[in-house]
Amino acid sequence: MSRIGKLPISIPAGVSVDFKDNVITVKGPKGQLSQDIKGDISIDIAEGQVVVARANDDKQTRALHGLYRALINNMVLGVSEGYKKELELVGVGYRAANNGQILELSLGYSHNIFLQLPAEIKVETKSERNKNPLITLESCDKQLLGHVCSKIRSFRKPEPYKGKGVKFVGEIIRRKSGKSAGK
Numbered sequence: 001m002s003r004i005g006k007l008p009i010s011i012p013a014g015v016s017v018d019f020k021d022n023v024i025t026v027k028g029p030k031g032q033l034s035q036d037i038k039g040d041i042s043i044d045i046a047e048g049q050v051v052v053a054r055a056n057d058d059k060q061t062r063a064l065h066g067l068y069r070a071l072i073n074n075m076v077l078g079v080s081e082g083y084k085k086e087l088e089l090v091g092v093g094y095r096a097a098n099n100g101q102i103l104e105l106s107l108g109y110s111h112n113i114f115l116q117l118p119a120e121i122k123v124e125t126k127s128e129r130n131k132n133p134l135i136t137l138e139s140c141d142k143q144l145l146g147h148v149c150s151k152i153r154s155f156r157k158p159e160p161y162k163g164k165g166v167k168f169v170g171e172i173i174r175r176k177s178g179k180s181a182g183k
Contacts, residue, residue: 005065009050009073012080017050017072019043024072028079031120031140035071039064043072050076078140085149087135091156091164096125096133103135107156107166121148134169 011017015028024043025034037043040055041064052069054061077083089096095106103123105113117123117137121144124136135152139145149168158165160176167173 003066005052005054005069007069009052009069009076011045011048011050011076015076015080017045017076019045024075026072026075026079028076028140030079030082033075033079033141035068035075037068041065041068043068074142078142082138082140083142083145084136084138085145086169087137087149087152088167088169089133089135090158090167094133094156094164095127096135097127098123098125103152105152105155108164113155115152117148118144120144 012028015026018025018027019037022037023034024037025032040058040061042053042055044051044053050072052065052072054065089105089107091108093106093108097104101117101119101121101123103115103117103125105115107113120139120141122138124138125133126136127133137145137149153166153168156165158167158171158173160174161178163173163175
């Protein structure tokens with residue numbers, strides 16, 4: 001039995017969960033999310049809890065059991081509390097600005113990068129003197145938020161010698177010594 005899959009998901013106040021036609025829909029104060037459920041997975045909603053169960057012990061069904069439980073849990077947490085990620089731009093002249101849902105990045109290239117963000121994501125940029133610029137992203141969809149953060153980071157990944165690039169706040173970059181340190 002899956003250790004993750006057999007744990008029940010408690011539904012907080014203000015969140016409603018519906019399951020019909022193999023689609024689970026979670027509504028809450030932060031938004032609405034839905035997910036298709038495939039395979040021999042059954043979902044039981046009763047007494048303020050969601051229980052995910054499987055019909056058989058096939059390898060594919062066992063794999064989906066824990067996966068769907070984790071996805072539903074992320075949906076419930078997202079519509080009730082939301083998710084937040086912060087990115088930091090480390091480097092001389094690196095800047096970030098947003099105009100609505102368009103994020104403008106200046107990352108040391110000959111041109112600025114403009115990125116159109118999905119409507120589900122709230123973006124905020126902050127630039128203070130003598131501090132690195134920060135990009136704060138908030139959403140109820142954990143998958144979409146991670147995907148957008150990954151896309152922004154891919155424009156200029158942190159390099160190991162000086163640590164310049166786009167990194168998550170609190171992330172530790174493993175640094176290498178230069179060629180003069182080897183002698």
